[in-house]
Amino acid sequence: MRPSELGSFDWSLFLAVLFTCGVSLLTLFSATFQNPDLSGLVVRQAFWIGVGLLALLVMLSIDYHTLAGFTPLLYSASLLALGYLLFFGRSIAGTRGWLELGPMNMQPSEFVKIVLIMTVGTYIAATGGHKLGWRPLATLMVLGGVPLALILKQPDVGTAATLVPVLLVAVFVAGIQVRVLVILALILALALPIAWVTYFKDYQKERILTFVDPERDPQGAGYQVRQSKIAIGSGGLTGQGLFKGTQSKLQFLPAQQTDFIFAVVAEELGFAGAGMLVGLYLFMTLRCLAAARLARDKLGRYLALGFGTAFGCQSLVNLGMMVGLVPIVGIPLPLMSYGGSSMVATLMGFGLVLNVNMRRYVN
Amino acid sequence: MALREHLEYAEKMRTQRRTRVVTVLFIAAFTAYLGTLWYLQVIRGEMYRTLASENVLRTVKVPAYRGNIRDRHDRILVSNRLAFNVYMDREAIRDREALIHFLAALLEMEPDVLRHRLETTRPRPLERRIVLVEDVTLKQAVSIEARQLEWPELSIEVEARRSYPHGRLSAHALGYVGEISEAEMRSSAFAGDLVGGDIVGKTGIERSYETELQGSKGARRVRVNSRGRVVEDVGLDRPPRHGTDLRLTIDLDLQRALEEAMAGQAGAGIFLDPWTGEVLAMASSPAFEPNLFARRFPAEAWNKLLSDPLKPLQNRASLSSYSPGSTFKIVVAAAALADKVVTPATTIFCPGYAVIYGHRFHCWKAGGHGSVNLEDAIVHSCNVYFYQVGKMLGIEAIARFARRLGLGEPTGIDLLREAAGLIPTPRWKEETRGQPWYAGETISVAIGQGPLNVTPLQMARMAATLANGGRKVTPHLVYRGDTIEAAEASRRHGEDGFTTRTMTALRRAMVGVVERGTGKAARVAGIKVAGKTGTAQYSSRSAGVDADELPYAIRDHAWFVGFAPAESPRIAFAVFIEHGGHGGTTAAPVARRVLERFFSPLGEESASSAGRGSRDMQVAAPMVGEGGPDASL
Numbered sequence: 002m003r004p005s006e007l008g009s010f011d012w013s014l015f016l017a018v019l020f021t022c023g024v025s026l027l028t029l030f031s032a033t034f035q036n037p038d039l040s041g042l043v044v045r046q047a048f049w050i051g052v053g054l055l056a057l058l059v060m061l062s063i064d065y066h067t068l069a070g071f072t073p074l075l076y077s078a079s080l081l082a083l084g085y086l087l088f089f090g091r092s093i094a095g096t097r098g099w100l101e102l103g104p105m106n107m108q109p110s111e112f113v114k115i116v117l118i119m120t121v122g123t124y125i126a127a128t129g130g131h132k133l134g135w136r137p138l139a140t141l142m143v144l145g146g147v148p149l150a151l152i153l154k155q156p157d158v159g160t161a162a163t164l165v166p167v168l169l170v171a172v173f174v175a176g177i178q179v180r181v182l183v184i185l186a187l188i189l190a191l192a193l194p195i196a197w198v199t200y201f202k203d204y205q206k207e208r209i210l211t212f213v214d215p216e217r218d219p220q221g222a223g224y225q226v227r228q229s230k231i232a233i234g235s236g237g238l239t240g241q242g243l244f245k246g247t248q249s250k251l252q253f254l255p256a257q258q259t260d261f262i263f264a265v266v267a268e269e270l271g272f273a274g275a276g277m278l279v280g281l282y283l284f285m286t287l288r289c290l291a292a293a294r295l296a297r298d299k300l301g302r303y304l305a306l307g308f309g310t311a312f313g314c315q316s317l318v319n320l321g322m323m324v325g326l327v328p329i330v331g332i333p334l335p336l337m338s339y340g341g342s343s344m345v346a347t348l349m350g351f352g353l354v355l356n357v358n359m360r361r362y363v364n
Numbered sequence: 365m366a367l368r369e370h371l372e373y374a375e376k377m378r379t380q381r382r383t384r385v386v387t388v389l390f391i392a393a394f395t396a397y398l399g400t401l402w403y404l405q406v407i408r409g410e411m412y413r414t415l416a417s418e419n420v421l422r423t424v425k426v427p428a429y430r431g432n433i434r435d436r437h438d439r440i441l442v443s444n445r446l447a448f449n450v451y452m453d454r455e456a457i458r459d460r461e462a463l464i465h466f467l468a469a470l471l472e473m474e475p476d477v478l479r480h481r482l483e484t485t486r487p488r489p490l491e492r493r494i495v496l497v498e499d500v501t502l503k504q505a506v507s508i509e510a511r512q513l514e515w516p517e518l519s520i521e522v523e524a525r526r527s528y529p530h531g532r533l534s535a536h537a538l539g540y541v542g543e544i545s546e547a548e549m550r551s552s553a554f555a556g557d558l559v560g561g562d563i564v565g566k567t568g569i570e571r572s573y574e575t576e577l578q579g580s581k582g583a584r585r586v587r588v589n590s591r592g593r594v595v596e597d598v599g600l601d602r603p604p605r606h607g608t609d610l611r612l613t614i615d616l617d618l619q620r621a622l623e624e625a626m627a628g629q630a631g632a633g634i635f636l637d638p639w640t641g642e643v644l645a646m647a648s649s650p651a652f653e654p655n656l657f658a659r660r661f662p663a664e665a666w667n668k669l670l671s672d673p674l675k676p677l678q679n680r681a682s683l684s685s686y687s688p689g690s691t692f693k694i695v696v697a698a699a700a701l702a703d704k705v706v707t708p709a710t711t712i713f714c715p716g717y718a719v720i721y722g723h724r725f726h727c728w729k730a731g732g733h734g735s736v737n738l739e740d741a742i743v744h745s746c747n748v749y750f751y752q753v754g755k756m757l758g759i760e761a762i763a764r765f766a767r768r769l770g771l772g773e774p775t776g777i778d779l780l781r782e783a784a785g786l787i788p789t790p791r792w793k794e795e796t797r798g799q800p801w802y803a804g805e806t807i808s809v810a811i812g813q814g815p816l817n818v819t820p821l822q823m824a825r826m827a828a829t830l831a832n833g834g835r836k837v838t839p840h841l842v843y844r845g846d847t848i849e850a851a852e853a854s855r856r857h858g859e860d861g862f863t864t865r866t867m868t869a870l871r872r873a874m875v876g877v878v879e880r881g882t883g884k885a886a887r888v889a890g891i892k893v894a895g896k897t898g899t900a901q902y903s904s905r906s907a908g909v910d911a912d913e914l915p916y917a918i919r920d921h922a923w924f925v926g927f928a929p930a931e932s933p934r935i936a937f938a939v940f941i942e943h944g945g946h947g948g949t950t951a952a953p954v955a956r957r958v959l960e961r962f963f964s965p966l967g968e969e970s971a972s973s974a975g976r977g978s979r980d981m982q983v984a985a986p987m988v989g990e991g992g993p994d995a996s997l
Contacts, residue, residue, distance in 0.1 A: 235411070252589050290383055290390065317390075
């Protein structure tokens, strides 16, 4: 790192990320301090934040062009890992997405997300200045489609779902020939009903139907949305007070240390805290997109755009679940939810964006 | 080169432009989220806050104790005791079989009973604890509590349970309690917040004063977690209103004397204060053990009681009606005197039979009683005299007078269910059988036969009406502090007393029954007892055969009704012995033993308030009213 690079380091984004990690620790403490089964969660999360920050530093230090050079290797490794999971993966909460590494479990798909962002960025950067024609589009679809299919197979619909906007936004920004677009739209319109009948499992359909009509399943997913909305709504303007939320303390809120962590903040800190957190996520997303606009070259643009899109969309999906705007799919709130893989991968992604941003003036 | 640079420049511009579009989309989406958040938290916040507190705050009911029931001297008849129930948290079960064996050994139960109970409670929500075993001993409860660490799924909870310290004593009047039924929960008679598992009165006083005895539950607010488990006691919202204590008119000593006298015999006995209608003792024999019903699952006790041939659950005092037999002759005699069909001096010749309407009716005494007046006819229970008088009176006059004395209609006692009995009339026969009344039937009715049916309670009320000079009182079990004055004030319009002449004649005749007639077994030293025996034919096979030689089930029913002392009555009674044979031999001795208790120095003391009213009163009979022409004679 050269001093000139450090001068263009995006401190505001970095501090926002650090601050969010702090909020995560505080909220996790609130969600778990009364539950002896979950003691030690905060310490573990702090450990993973430390690991993640180290990874961020690594991703930041190496020029992103150099990093992009590893893409084919990382991509292949990702496919291997996902393939391995299908046969030997450890099943947690119905998903074969976990790799057992000694005492801990790792979720490779979180890292595959970053690799896929790099892969898409590297590939589009190589297509030059043209809009995407049939061939590059097809290539992109295959590059993205294979890991996507493997993740869906686990089945981890939530993670897979966040990969789709990465591809779509990349294709949108890169531009697509009108002819191709029309035909694609037609195919999609045809494929959806067919997929509904053939691919989606009953419980997945049920989730989507429950989203449309929450009263359908008041004990299952409908119950979760209802309790989440009660938690959020009861927070009011200023909240029930830190550590005082009844929805979370008395276990009405499901998965409050992971997917539903936002509801804990909203219940205890009210609109003041929850609105600020939403603003913070928007801010971080926008800083990534700004990094994309300001990037020195096409590779930088697509790396930052890819991660910004992934981070923003995943945040929107998770927050949308909380307030009942999006069906319940198991997906964590990046930087907030408990989980080592997600934390480390997300921090690595920010490292990538900070990297691109820092090197925007370098020739 | 230029083209490439141009392309790259165009690409950069396009990318930046489109990235701005993506940026705007994100801003829009996040702003929409902020709006949603504002809507949920600030605009609908109040509603969600309510929902959140509904989630965690539960109102639990605080049980109210059922009221105690005491006798007229404030001695406890029914109270509550503490019972220890074993509760089980099924979520915490680790080793079901080991647990069952531990409990079965400790409680000396069959393991299968426990398994069955666990099986039947399976459908209930798992987080709700179940009552596994009811009413264990204190020692067993302590043993279970002491092993809390070993068996954390078990806990002991204390609840109030109905307790009848005198067991079977007065069981039918008191009644029993039980778990509220589905039908009762829907019924408006059981008002209040009663839920399944709650204990309510089923019969007797327990049932008829259910509202007073039940009280109403209090409410306590607790904080619960998502599994419904209480985490904090917020406080008492409303204290329970415990049930009201009831004071009965029953005298425990008299009740005991009555039941002891009736022991081993089926039947009923009712002893009333003739002035107020207060029930001093009321028994139906055999009785049941009401403590058995205080449990939640008394299925075995039920089946045993239901299959008992002596039907201990049947309240013979007020819910069963029987033929009155010769005791009915008093009704006919009173009617004849009142309607001036005869005078006390009128004599009728009894040759042992009478031919009426071309039909030969027999007297029970083969050779006949010779020439008898009303007193002789009652003392010796002469049938022929009453055949003739009945013929003169006609069925309508007999029926009117029977009702006048309270027969064939509910007495209005403060128990919910009561048999009406039956006094036949031509109209009744027309309506129910579609046949005309035959004049010959009147002759049978005149001696207490035919389709006549009365309850022992009605007979006791009749005795009270005769004792007080003709005023119908309403028998009641709950003490109201009645005085004769109050009773007098509440007397119904148009119900006037008998004339002195009627009363004197009836009293003399009934005293004669005890002094020298069929009721000698009821004589009490120093007290003039007025009474009338009755032997109600139960089966035609019993005619003219000694009761002892007949199978129990077809023996005649025995009656003895009366009052004492004859001149200033303080107690009126009816004793009924099912298949007892002759009234004089089985029913009269029961009355005697109760009367002896009532008039004994000890009895005097304990009966002081029972007799208070009548002692203050001088010889009250006859109580002649201003009177319409109908009643005065």
